Amino acid sequence: xxxxxxxxxxxxxxxxxxxxxxxxxxxxxxxxxxxxxxxxxxxxxxxxxxxxxxxxxxxxxxxxxxxxxxxxxxxxxxxxxxxxxxxxxxxxxxxxxxxxxxxxxxxxxxxxxxxxxxxxxxxxxxxxxxxxxxxxxxxxxxxxxxxxxxxxxxxxxxxxxxxxxxxxxxxxxxxxxxxxxxxxxxxxxxxxxxxxxxxxxxxxxxxxxxxxxxxxxxxxxxxxxxxxxxxxxxxxxxxxxxxxxxxxxxxxxxxxxxxxxxxxxxxxxxxxxxxxxxxxxxxxxxxxxxxxxxxxxxxxxxxxxxxxxxxxxxxxxxxxxxxxxxxxxxxxxxxxxxxxxxxxxxxxxxxxxxxxxxxxxxxxxxxxxxxxxxxxxxxxxxxxxxxxxxxxxxxxxxxxxxxxxxxxxxxxxxxxxxxxxxxxxxxxxxxxxxxxxxxxxxxxxxxxxxxxxxxxxxxxxxxx
Numbered sequence: 349x350x351x352x353x354x355x356x357x358x359x360x361x362x363x364x365x366x367x368x369x370x371x372x373x374x375x376x377x378x379x380x381x382x383x384x385x386x387x388x389x390x391x392x393x394x395x396x397x398x399x400x401x402x403x404x405x406x407x408x409x410x411x412x413x414x415x416x417x418x419x420x421x422x423x424x425x426x427x428x429x430x431x432x433x434x435x436x437x438x439x440x441x442x443x444x445x446x447x448x449x450x451x452x453x454x455x456x457x458x459x460x461x462x463x464x465x466x467x468x469x470x471x472x473x474x475x476x477x478x479x480x481x482x483x484x485x486x487x488x489x490x491x492x493x494x495x496x497x498x499x500x501x502x503x504x505x506x507x508x509x510x511x512x513x514x515x516x517x518x519x520x521x522x523x524x525x526x527x528x529x530x531x532x533x534x535x536x537x538x539x540x541x542x543x544x545x546x547x548x549x550x551x552x553x554x555x556x557x558x559x560x561x562x563x564x565x566x567x568x569x570x571x572x573x574x575x576x577x578x579x580x581x582x583x584x585x586x587x588x589x590x591x592x593x594x595x596x597x598x599x600x601x602x603x604x605x606x607x608x609x610x611x612x613x614x615x616x617x618x619x620x621x622x623x624x625x626x627x628x629x630x631x632x633x634x635x636x637x638x639x640x641x642x643x644x645x646x647x648x649x650x651x652x653x654x655x656x657x658x659x660x661x662x663x664x665x666x667x668x669x670x671x672x673x674x675x676x677x678x679x680x681x682x683x684x685x686x687x688x689x690x691x692x693x694x695x696x697x698x699x700x701x702x703x704x705x706x707x708x709x710x711x712x713x714x715x716x717x718x719x720x721x722x723x724x725x726x727x728x729x730x731x732x733x734x735x736x737x738x739x740x741x742x743x744x745x746x747x748x749x750x751x752x753x754x755x756x757x758x759x760x761x762x763x764x765x766x767x768x769x770x771x772x773x774x775x776x777x778x779x780x781x782x783x784x785x786x787x788x789x790x791x792x793x794x795x796x797x798x799x800x801x802x803x804x805x806x807x808x809x810x811x812x
Contacts, residue, residue, distance in 0.1 A: 361454050368451060369401045369420055376427045385431040393427045418460040421448045422467045442499060446506060453510040461514065465507030472496040472503075588676060595683045598636075602690050605629070609698050619709040620781055622702040626721065627778035629698055630771045633691045637728075637767045640684045641760045644735070647684075648756050651677040655742060655749035678743045681756075682736050688763060689732035695770065696725040714781075717773045724773075728766045731759045 373394045380390035400420040404413045425444045432438040445468050452464040473496050609625075654674045703718035735756060742752040 358456060361456070365417065365421075365451055365454060366401060366405055369417065369424065370398070372421075372424045372428075373398045373401070376424065376431045379428065379431045383432055383435045385433065390427065390431050393423075397423045397427065414455050414457060414460040415463050418452045418455070418464040419467065421452060422464050422471075424448070425468075426471055445499075445503065449503065449506055450510065453514065456514065456518075458511050458514055461507060461510055465503055468503045469500040472500050588680075591680060592683075595687060598687055599690070602687070602694065605694055609694060609701070619702070619705040619711060619714065620785060622698075622705040623714060623718075623774065623778050623781055626695070626698045626702045626718070627771075627774040629691075629695050630721065630767070630774045633695055633728075634767045634771045636691055637688055637763055640688055641764055644681050644684045644756070644760060647677050647680050648753060651681070651739075651742065652749040652753050655745070655752065658745070659749075674743065678739045681739050685732045685735040685739070688735075689729045692725045692728035692732065696722050696729070699725060714777055717777055721770045721773050724766045724770045728763050728770075731763045731766070735759045 377387060377390045377394050379385075380387040397420045400416055400423070404417040404420070407413050422445075425441075425448050428444055429438060429441045432441050449461070449464055449468065453461050455461070477493075651674060654677065658674065699718045699721040703715055703722065706712075706714035706718055738747070738752055738755045738759065741747045742749075747755070
């Protein structure tokens with residue numbers, strides 16, 4: 349069984365069909381006054397059909413009510429044709445069958461439609477054989493049978509076409525409903541992803557604040573230790589633990605961000621949201637890198653002093669320089685480089701999503717900016733990897749302390765410039781797009797409720 353429309357609309361259709369059925373009830377008794385039919389029989393038939401219609405009104409939710417309503421409608425057509433028996437209009441009354449069959453189709457179910465078509469075919473064939481006068485008049489039986497066959501064939505054809513139309517319409521409604529549910533699911537997942545992204549950004553801001561406080565403490569103690577000795581102490585276990593906790597927390601946040609971006613890639617964000625998320629991430633990247641580069645330079649300075657002190661010892665004793673922990677310094681710089689690299693790779697991924705959305709939206713400006721942001725993000729990731737290689741070489745004393753400092757400073761300078769360039773590409777575009785969308789919303793809110801024409805429309809456009 350296939351329904352034509354939603355329940356509220358379906359109820360209106362049923363009310364219309366019931367109304368048509370009730371309006372047709374007086375037709376046969378009134379027509380009997382201008383024909384040779386007995387008005388009493390016509391009235392009895394109309395009353396019986398009216399009772400069936402009223403029953404359908406009282407039990408509209410019953411499964412059989414639709415079949416009974418279809419029976420009442422077809423019965424009215426049969427009664428009307430019988431009342432016009434012997435009248436010149438009798439053959440014309442057969443047109444009512446086709447009209448009522450279309451009305452039954454409005455119920456939206458193939459079962460009552462097939463039932464109504466079958467009743468019409470049985471009426472034409474059966475009554476033509478038993479009571480031919482109430483179908484086509486008193487003409488030759490063979491001619492009446494041929495005519496009945498023609499009418500039955502047309503009714504079967506109309507029934508088949510209407511059944512196919514109902515099935516096609518039902519499949520279309522099911523597809524529309526499926527797409528609506530999918531759209532709701534996508535919207536819900538997008539809202540959840542946005543909530544996750546907001547929580548991740550808040551968590552990242554707190555972690556950065558904590559990292560800044562921890563680094564300030566480390567810097568003050570290192571500066572204090574340098575006043576006492578040329579070889580600064582890097583063995584402050586408490587500060588090392590705080591540093592490690594900040595790095596671990598930041599990595600967890602980046603992992604959360606990676607999951608959020610993964611959900612973005614699975615769902616169509618649309619250009620405004622994709623660009624907004626890219627701008628937020630590049631803004632975060634700029635803040636993180638600015639803090640991390642300062643920390644890396646401070647730690648690298650300690651590492652350079654340790655390396656210079658270690659050069660006074662034999663190669664086998666360099667790793668045991670008193671009051672120096674080169675391994676800890678090197679590890680912290682590698683951790684910083686890895687965090688910068690992870691953020692750059694995330695920015696590259698989100699820039700790829702933004703580029704795809706901009707291409708689909710045919711926005712060449714954002715497409716070019718996203719492509720440039722991808723290039724810069726990959727360069728940042730490569731520079732972070734270069735830092736790890738430099739620190740690895742320094743740990744093996746493959747390069748000197750000045751050389752290590754020079755290469756590290758150049759890599760950090762490149763990273764800082766690249767992140768600033770990425771931010772300068774994305775944030776202004778995001779702000780411009782948001783301002784344009786805000787203007788469009790304000791313009792839509794100011795749209796008049798009535799249609800304007802001529803000079804009134806020109807005046808409104810100029811004011812908007």
